[in-house]
Amino acid sequence: MKVLLINGSPNEHGCTYTALILIARELNARGIETEITWLGNDAVRGCIGCGGCKKFGKCVFGDDRVNAIGEKCKGADGYVFGAPVHYASPNGAMICAMDRLFMAFGQHMKFKPAACIVSARRAGTTASYDVLNKYLGINNMITVPSSYWNMVHGSRPEDVIKDEEGVSIMRGIGSNLAWLLKVLDSVKGTPLEKPEVIPKAKTNFIR
Numbered sequence: 153m154k155v156l157l158i159n160g161s162p163n164e165h166g167c168t169y170t171a172l173i174l175i176a177r178e179l180n181a182r183g184i185e186t187e188i189t190w191l192g193n194d195a196v197r198g199c200i201g202c203g204g205c206k207k208f209g210k211c212v213f214g215d216d217r218v219n220a221i222g223e224k225c226k227g228a229d230g231y232v233f234g235a236p237v238h239y240a241s242p243n244g245a246m247i248c249a250m251d252r253l254f255m256a257f258g259q260h261m262k263f264k265p266a267a268c269i270v271s272a273r274r275a276g277t278t279a280s281y282d283v284l285n286k287y288l289g290i291n292n293m294i295t296v297p298s299s300y301w302n303m304v305h306g307s308r309p310e311d312v313i314k315d316e317e318g319v320s321i322m323r324g325i326g327s328n329l330a331w332l333l334k335v336l337d338s339v340k341g342t343p344l345e346k347p348e349v350i351p352k353a354k355t356n357f358i359r
């Protein structure tokens with residue numbers, strides 16, 4: 153079993169990465185393979201709602217790392233999406249990437265467990281956490297819990313390690329995610345492997 157951890161920060165080895173490492177260590181200690189992939193610090197295009205991904209199976213924009221990360225998502229059993237807080241929201245590149253990942257590759261992540269984590273110097277964490285969790289909620293994914301909101305605080309990686317509560321939360325995510333993966337693996341090939349899918353009724357408010 154494998155978990156893909158996505159570092160959405162423009163800083164490859166900063167605070168978000170440090171939090172992801174803490175989760176990965178707990179997963180590894182419980183026999184779960186991990187891979188941390190970085191979104192990068194180049195420009196990331198936003199989704200334009202063209203529908204091309206439904207036709208081609210990937211995003212029509214190929215000049216950033218979104219499609220490459222999406223291909224990695226196909227083979228993963230679980231996910232951790234990590235982002236820093238910029239202006240009380242997840243950084244813009246991560247939001248653009250999440251929009252396109254879930255449009256183009258969401259079908260490969262349905263009914264799998266995932267956690268979202270955020271990193272901030274001080275504030276904006278709960279609002280950012282809410283934004284990221286909505287991607288899981290619209291895609292029939294299993295949200296992985298911990299002992300508090302999934303956040304760490306600090307301006308530098310060494311500050312994150314000093315955030316004792318944040319460290320314990322990240323470790324809890326790793327432990328809980330490993331447990332969920334093993335529970336799901338134990339029912340593979342049985343009727344419990346996936347729930348009955350209720351067809352979506354798509355409506356609007358125009359009468």
